Amino acid sequence: xxxxxxxxxxxxxxxxxxxxxxxxxxxxxxxxxxxxxxxxxxxxxxxxxxxxxxxxxxxxxxxxxxxxxxxxxxxxxxxxxxxxxxxxxxxxxxxxxxxxxxxxxxxxxxxxxxxxxxxxxxxxxxxxxxxxxxxxxxxxxxxxxxxxxxxxxxxxxxxxxxxxxxxxxxxxxxxxxxxxxxxxxxxxxxxxxxxxxxxxxxxxxxxxxxxxxxxxxxxxxxxxxxxxxxxxxxxxxxxxxxxxxxxxxxxxxxxxxxxxxxxxxxxxxxxxxxxxxxxxxxxxxxxxxxxxxxxxxxxxxxxxxxxxxxxxxxxxxxxxxxxxxxxxxxxxxxxxxxxxxxxxxxxxxxxxxxxxxxxxxxxxxxxxxxxxxxxxxxxxxxxxxxxxxxxxxxxxxxxxxxxxxxxxxxxxxxxxxxxxxxxxxxxxxxxxxxxxxxxxxxxxxxxxxxxxxxxxxxxxxxxxxxxxxxxxxxxxxxxxxxxxxxxxxxxxxxxxxxxxxxxxxxxxxxxxxxxxxxxxxxxxxxxxxxxxxxxxxxxxxxxxxxxxxxxxxxxxxxxxxxxxxx
Numbered sequence: 330x331x332x333x334x335x336x337x338x339x340x341x342x343x344x345x346x347x348x349x350x351x352x353x354x355x356x357x358x359x360x361x362x363x364x365x366x367x368x369x370x371x372x373x374x375x376x377x378x379x380x381x382x383x384x385x386x387x388x389x390x391x392x393x394x395x396x397x398x399x400x401x402x403x404x405x406x407x408x409x410x411x412x413x414x415x416x417x418x419x420x421x422x423x424x425x426x427x428x429x430x431x432x433x434x435x436x437x438x439x440x441x442x443x444x445x446x447x448x449x450x451x452x453x454x455x456x457x458x459x460x461x462x463x464x465x466x467x468x469x470x471x472x473x474x475x476x477x478x479x480x481x482x483x484x485x486x487x488x489x490x491x492x493x494x495x496x497x498x499x500x501x502x503x504x505x506x507x508x509x510x511x512x513x514x515x516x517x518x519x520x521x522x523x524x525x526x527x528x529x530x531x532x533x534x535x536x537x538x539x540x541x542x543x544x545x546x547x548x549x550x551x552x553x554x555x556x557x558x559x560x561x562x563x564x565x566x567x568x569x570x571x572x573x574x575x576x577x578x579x580x581x582x583x584x585x586x587x588x589x590x591x592x593x594x595x596x597x598x599x600x601x602x603x604x605x606x607x608x609x610x611x612x613x614x615x616x617x618x619x620x621x622x623x624x625x626x627x628x629x630x631x632x633x634x635x636x637x638x639x640x641x642x643x644x645x646x647x648x649x650x651x652x653x654x655x656x657x658x659x660x661x662x663x664x665x666x667x668x669x670x671x672x673x674x675x676x677x678x679x680x681x682x683x684x685x686x687x688x689x690x691x692x693x694x695x696x697x698x699x700x701x702x703x704x705x706x707x708x709x710x711x712x713x714x715x716x717x718x719x720x721x722x723x724x725x726x727x728x729x730x731x732x733x734x735x736x737x738x739x740x741x742x743x744x745x746x747x748x749x750x751x752x753x754x755x756x757x758x759x760x761x762x763x764x765x766x767x768x769x770x771x772x773x774x775x776x777x778x779x780x781x782x783x784x785x786x787x788x789x790x791x792x793x794x795x796x797x798x799x800x801x802x803x804x805x806x807x808x809x810x811x812x813x814x815x816x817x818x819x820x821x822x823x824x825x826x827x828x829x830x831x832x833x834x835x836x837x838x839x840x841x842x843x844x845x846x847x848x849x850x851x852x853x854x855x856x857x858x859x860x861x862x863x864x865x866x867x868x869x870x871x872x873x874x875x876x877x878x879x880x881x882x883x884x885x886x887x888x889x890x891x892x893x894x895x
Contacts, residue, residue, distance in 0.1 A: 332367045334414070334427040337405065339363055346404060358383055359400045366415065370425035373418055390745050392720050392733050393752070398423065399724035409721065498567030498789060500542075504625040505568040507544035508532045510553040511587075512575040520578040523610055526652035527576065527585065530614035534637060536759035537725075540627040543759035544568055545791035547659070563592025566792065570598070572621065576610075583607045587617055589624060599624045608645040615639075636725060642683040650676035651686045658689055661797075662828050663702055669693055684722035691715030691732045698739060701830025701860055704867045709739050727757030731766040739870065743774035754783075761791035765798055772801070781805060797822075800832050807839055815839070823852075828859055834872050834889065841888035853892030865889035 332339040338347045341364055345352045361383045366374055379394055398415060401407075407414045414427045508531050513524040529546050536543040544566050552562060559571055574587035583606065589599040601620060603613055615637040642648055654672035657665040670693055676686040695712035697703040713736045716729040730753035737746035750767035757763040764787035771780035784805070787798055799818045807815025816839060822832040833852045840849040856863060868889045869882060 331432040333430040333432060334367075335405075339367055353404050355404055356397070356400065359397050359404070362394075362397045363401055366423060366425045367429060370429055373422055373424050375422035377422075379422065390733065390737075390748060392717055392730065392749065395717055395720050396724040396752075399721060403724075498792070500563075500567050500569045503540055503542050504570065504627060505542040505544075506535065506570040506572060506589075506621075506625075507549050507562065507566050507568050507592075508535070508546070509562070509571055509573045510550055511573075511585075513578075514575050515578040517578075520576070522649075522653055522656065523578065523583075524576050525656060526648075527574070527610070527613055527617075529652070529655065530611070531572070531617050533760075534614050534618040535621065536757060537727075538622060538627055539758045541622070541625070541759060542568070543790070545759075545761040545794070548791045548793040551793045559590055559592050559595045567789075568592055570625070572617075574617075578607055581607050583610055583613075585610075585613050585617075589621055611642070611645070611648045612638075612640060641685050641723070642680045644680045644683070647676040647679040647683050647686065650679070651683065651689070654686075655689060658693060658696075661696075661700065661826060663697075666693060666696060682722055684719050684726060687715055687722060688719040688726060688728050688732075691719055691729060695732055695735055695739070699735060699831070699871050700828070701834070701856070701863060701868070701871055702828070703860070704863065704870055709736050712736050725756055727753045727755075727760055727763050730756070731763055734766050734770050738770060738773050743770070746770040747774050747776075759790060761787045761794065761798075764790065765801070768801055772805075777805070777808075800835065803832070804835055812839075812843075827855075830856055830859055830863070830868075831871060834868055834885075837892045838872070838885050838888045841891050842884070846891060849888065849892040853889075853894055856892075856894065863894060865894045868894050 330341045332341075336349050338350075339360075340347065344357075344360060346355055346360060346363065347353065362379065365379065365382050376391060376394060380391070383397070384393070398417075402409065402412075402415055405414045409417055412426055414425065416424045416426045418424055508528055511524040511528045513521040528549070532543060532546045532549070535541055548566065562571055563569065569592055571590050571592050572587060573590065574585065576586075577584045582604070585603045585605075587601055587603075588597050590597050599620070601617070603616060605612070619634060619637050642651075650672045654669040654676065657669035657672065660666075669689070673686050673690045673693065676683060677690065680686070691712050691714075694708055694715060698705070698708045698712075712732055716732040716736070719726060719729040730749045734746040734749035734753065737743070737749060747767075747770050750763065750770045753760070753763040754767055764783045768780045768783035768787060771777075771783060780801075784798065784801055788794070788802070791798070799822045803815045803818030803822070805815075806818060816836070819832050819836050819839070822829065823836065826832075833856050837849045837852045837856075840846075840852070856868070865886055869886055872885050872889075
């Protein structure tokens with residue numbers, strides 16, 4: 330059957346959507362969604378029905394459906410605000426709006442498929458031996474892990490990763506790059522935040538391409554204000570290329586220069602100069618990223634180019650407020666988060682549909698919960714609603730999925746958390762945040778082997794991360810039997826941030842287990858100084874790896890009470 334509407338044809342037999350006769354590239358599930366909606370065009374289709382019919386037998390979250398609808402609308406040139414084809418019925422589901430002309434396809438001559446050729450006896454023997462060898466290897470690994478249980482993490486670390494960044498990592502096979510902090514050369518002070526914004530935005534833009542390996546911003550910033558040879562930077566971070574640049578703002582004009590440098594030789598490979606109005610500073614990273622991926626020979630689809638060229642907001646004032654809020658967010662203190670919240674509220678007043686601002690507003694709603702400052706249950710649905718809204722505005726954004734994953738962890742929904750971070754790492758293949766949250770979700774789901782791999786990837790992308798990954802690395806090292814190393818890593822996080830509760834909870838659990846009650850009680854007092862309302866049951870909600878009903882949960886609860894959290 331062919332369903333004709335407007336300039337489009339939806340062909341169920343050929344499984345394609347055509348616009349004016351030209352087939353459009355769409356994900357299979359987006360086509361399934363369109364086919365189900367057009368077949369049920371006489372009635373409202375609920376979200377539950379779509380999840381059941383489009384993803385049969387597979388548990389997926391509502392954000393997956395939201396993204397599929399957004400992709401379908403993008404292909405049809407439709408919008409949620411003024412729908413011509415797919416109408417949203419708030420709180421219920423979706424309704425097909427366009428007039429449809431169903432047309433039967435003409436009969437086609439089919440060709441019977443050729444039966445598979447029989448394998449020769451020699452070939453069958455090779456296949457059998459290969460299968461037996463692989464099966465034996467898997468069985469041997471299973472036996473070794475079984476013998477090492479219940480504390481196999483030391484062996485898992487040896488087999489699959491280290492949960493620590495390598496001291497001098499080798500560059501990966503794909504093109505690898507670090508965006509070094511852009512320098513502000515403006516004659517008047519007060520524009521340094523724009524240099525930071527370009528650095529951050531360019532890192533994020535490049536990090537979305539699966540053919541690139543991009544070092545995280547926080548590791549790149551360890552070189553800010555330092556004179557370090559390019560060859561040394563490349564060796565320390567394990568990258569082949571580095572991007573450096575500067576900006577100069579004068580009045581309403583902005584000049585941005587950038588160079589791509591071969592980190593092995595220090596030779597400039599490419600350079601460019603951009604002159605533009607100050608109110609278009611947020612477009613520079615797209616122009617830079619487009620030229621850099623071309624120089625590096627990375628294949629990029631036209632749709633990706635269009636996303637690079639899109640401006641997430643037309644309001645430069647909203648953009649300025651957002652980039653300042655983003656910097657405050659990553660300071661991870663109550664004061665900086667309160668300031669970020671005020672800045673984001675002002676940005677959203679100027680542009681309520683600014684996807685980046687909505688994304689960070691959702692993360693800011695949930696961060697105090699997991700940092701132990703405000704473990705209020707009502708924060709979770711608020712964060713979830715904002716993250717879903719962010720995905721409606723930008724279905725290709727990876728970070729809203731990490732917020733949804735953490736919301737699922739807070740609600741004890743491990744499987745849903747793992748699914749959300751799977752989507753996050755697909756959309757952000759060079760995002761250390763996505764891999765870090767994936768490690769947390771997998772650990773919470775009781776899958777330590779995969780958690781270690783994800784953590785290793787996060788640490789490789791961000792080898793100089795100051796705090797959060799050391800928390801998880803410390804727990805894994807302690808669980809693996811490397812007690813001193815684990816405690817040292819956790820103490821490092823504790824010293825770096827006096828307001829962060831989770832590392833103190835982790836240390837309490839370890840010190841009580843070691844019989845060091847005095848140290849545990851000191852940490853308990855530190856926790857109560859940050860949040861006097863935090864009792865043992867509330868602390869359990871945010872304690873890493875304490876899955877409901879597990880032996881770890883029982884031990885942690887007893888440890889928190891022994892430390893004075895009643």
